[in-house]
Amino acid sequence: SITDSDPTERSEGTAPDPAPVPPAWRLLLGYVRPHRWALCAGALLALVTGATGLLLPLVARGLIDDLAHDRPVTGALLGMSGLVLANAAVGGLGSYVLRRTAESVVLGARRALSSYLLRLRISAVDRTEPGDLMARITSDTTLLREVTTDSLVGLGTGGLTLIATVVMMGLVDAVLLGVTLAVVLGAGTVLGVIVPRINRASRQAQDAVGAMGASLERILGALRTVKASGAERREEEAVHAAAEESWRQSVRAAKWTAAAGNTAGLAMQIAFITVLAVGGARVATGAIDVGTLVAFLLYVFYLMSPIQEVVGAVTQYQTGSAALARIQEALRLPAEPPARPAPLPSPGARPAAIAFEDVRFRYADDLPYVHHGVTFAVPARGMTAFVGPSGAGKTTVFSLIERFYDPESGTITLDGRDVAEWELSELRSAIGYVEQDAPVLSGSMRDNLLLGNPEAQDAEVARVLKTTRLDALVERLPRGLDTLVGHRGTKLSGGERQRVAIARALLRRPRLLLLDEATSQLDAVNEAALRDTVADVARSTTVLVVAHRLSTVTTADRIVVMDAGRVRAVGTHRDLVTGDPLYAELAATQFLAAAG
Numbered sequence: 001s002i003t004d005s006d007p008t009e010r011s012e013g014t015a016p017d018p019a020p021v022p023p024a025w026r027l028l029l030g031y032v033r034p035h036r037w038a039l040c041a042g043a044l045l046a047l048v049t050g051a052t053g054l055l056l057p058l059v060a061r062g063l064i065d066d067l068a069h070d071r072p073v074t075g076a077l078l079g080m081s082g083l084v085l086a087n088a089a090v091g092g093l094g095s096y097v098l099r100r101t102a103e104s105v106v107l108g109a110r111r112a113l114s115s116y117l118l119r120l121r122i123s124a125v126d127r128t129e130p131g132d133l134m135a136r137i138t139s140d141t142t143l144l145r146e147v148t149t150d151s152l153v154g155l156g157t158g159g160l161t162l163i164a165t166v167v168m169m170g171l172v173d174a175v176l177l178g179v180t181l182a183v184v185l186g187a188g189t190v191l192g193v194i195v196p197r198i199n200r201a202s203r204q205a206q207d208a209v210g211a212m213g214a215s216l217e218r219i220l221g222a223l224r225t226v227k228a229s230g231a232e233r234r235e236e237e238a239v240h241a242a243a244e245e246s247w248r249q250s251v252r253a254a255k256w257t258a259a260a261g262n263t264a265g266l267a268m269q270i271a272f273i274t275v276l277a278v279g280g281a282r283v284a285t286g287a288i289d290v291g292t293l294v295a296f297l298l299y300v301f302y303l304m305s306p307i308q309e310v311v312g313a314v315t316q317y318q319t320g321s322a323a324l325a326r327i328q329e330a331l332r333l334p335a336e337p338p339a340r341p342a343p344l345p346s347p348g349a350r351p352a353a354i355a356f357e358d359v360r361f362r363y364a365d366d367l368p369y370v371h372h373g374v375t376f377a378v379p380a381r382g383m384t385a386f387v388g389p390s391g392a393g394k395t396t397v398f399s400l401i402e403r404f405y406d407p408e409s410g411t412i413t414l415d416g417r418d419v420a421e422w423e424l425s426e427l428r429s430a431i432g433y434v435e436q437d438a439p440v441l442s443g444s445m446r447d448n449l450l451l452g453n454p455e456a457q458d459a460e461v462a463r464v465l466k467t468t469r470l471d472a473l474v475e476r477l478p479r480g481l482d483t484l485v486g487h488r489g490t491k492l493s494g495g496e497r498q499r500v501a502i503a504r505a506l507l508r509r510p511r512l513l514l515l516d517e518a519t520s521q522l523d524a525v526n527e528a529a530l531r532d533t534v535a536d537v538a539r540s541t542t543v544l545v546v547a548h549r550l551s552t553v554t555t556a557d558r559i560v561v562m563d564a565g566r567v568r569a570v571g572t573h574r575d576l577v578t579g580d581p582l583y584a585e586l587a588a589t590q591f592l593a594a595a596g
């Protein structure tokens, strides 16, 4: 399964009630719906192809008749060539239209899934393997292609052709039809046993592809650490094990698919021989003539392809519905409502006030509380530092402000309004947030800076580059702002990544700036410069900073001391050094050491 606990829980406020899960075929029809007319056109062409094929035996019977009675055969020959040509042309066109439609179905599913991915709640992502999610979007959707062409269309055209062929056979000779159907029914019974096994094996094969994606993502996400730890062999084994499991299950599915196809093929051979024997006897007794027997045998021959088509449709659907089930699981993860574009604050926008009132929170129902009633109030404007031992819940404060998670009880207000009542994109557009690990995305320097404000003017970018002391770096880069920074910004130093992240947040002109240990990797000179910048920003914006350096803390307007999910004390450095033993200890050891 995609998660290790019930994914429908804890979606209060952000997600609409989780919709009941439709069966796989309903999901498939949903993706096919926009293309139903193209699909019908393709199916119609396939039917016409089948029909032109069905006429051939009749023309053949005419040809044999003409030969037997010494009549000229040019008409019958011309008719046959025309039919064969039409069959090829219409068949080719039909197959193109169908394949094209199937690709559109895959595209639709990929778009829907990737949009959903971007809306996933962080709590859902916490419990998911990103590599497995990725496999669902890339690999499982691919399987919808065959389901669309082979299953939907195969079942439609194959089924209709089958019925038409059976009707024609009945018109030619009812006795021989009875013989044929008896054989076909016997084969159907065997297929009923085989087909469910294909579904099971396919599901396991796709799950193994997901596990392989998860393994790969884990390795590529920390390749340096894997190499430095000499763990290549063990990690390689994990990937290979998943790949081999997928192979094993796919081979199992292939075995049953082949068995299904061969059962159908064998049934047709048996039908052919039986019809030949029974039909030959009927010719000998004069019940039917040779032309009728030949025509019927040709129909048995033609029955082969629709039967294979229907059997293929059913087996393919088993593979496809395994993939559809995996797609459905991803679509059931709790998600935020679709983001509406919200304008960024204008340059002079007023700063925001923020308050926590008795906030209790845990990351999941089976985990301990991280906030046991956190309360504090920060007025608009100025700098507030959050300090406390690691694990105290400081980062969680920021996550709750951004509504990556919702508290279990208590309220968080921005400008006096509960954040739960804010339109999510509107709330986030008011905030500039620098994560603890200051992530830089792959792409160019410019992509990274403008991520939160693609419309930022050059002058504004230049100013922010200067205040974050990135201007010298950009000048040194071979292609300036267009230089690629590598996967996760690996071509930058830790301090440079932090400054890029701060610049990115500043370009959003936030009314509330959240800096989570954002200067931890800066050298003393850059740190001092950034401190001045932040102090400057704090004159017009509300700044919350998780700080670990005495220099940052002493200049803050107020300090919130957190410990084990509670606010211990709030005050200035001077108040707290004498008033709070934990703070005094932190100031003496942690801050001073780091500041040293």
Ligand code: ADP
Residues within 6 Å of the ligand: 126, 363, 364, 367, 370, 388, 389, 390, 391, 392, 393, 394, 395, 396, 397
């Ligand atoms: P701080 O920033 O003060 O060091 P955090 O707010 O990051 O502390 O974390 C507080 C506690 O919550 C820690 O014990 C941590 O292990 C836990 N925690 C943090 N993030 C998650 C998460 N996504 N899922 C489960 N537990 C988490």
Ligand code: MG
Residues within 6 Å of the ligand: 394, 395, 396, 436, 516, 546
């Ligand atoms: Mg933290």
